[in-house]
Amino acid sequence: MAAAGKCFLVTGPAGIGKTTLIVRVLETLRNSNPNLKVQGFYTREIREGTERIGFEVVTLDGRTGLLASNKISSAQSLRWPTVGRYRVDVASFESLALPELQLRG
Secondary structure, three states: OOOOOOOOOOOOOOOOOHHHHHHHHHHHHHHHOOOOOOOOEEEEEEEEOOEEEEEEEEEOOOOEEEEEEOOOOOOOHHHOOEEOOEEEOHHHHHHHHHHHOOOOO
């Protein structure tokens, strides 16, 4: 079991099972120790049919928000930075994901 204040980063190629791993480990931890405090986030694909159109941020306490999309074309989103074919909603990432990197008591 990890010591207090430990962080884990899971990386790898697309489709390898990173999100599945995180969700299953989280479920196992919650089932084996319901009082264990965990925090963090993962990203999940947003799909329309078989096409990936973006990603959302999902915090471990269940909050979600847009991370990136190739379908949004609002005036605001046109100013978002791009990564590949996706426009990244930095404000959403900063409001949801970044606070999850701060250790809470």
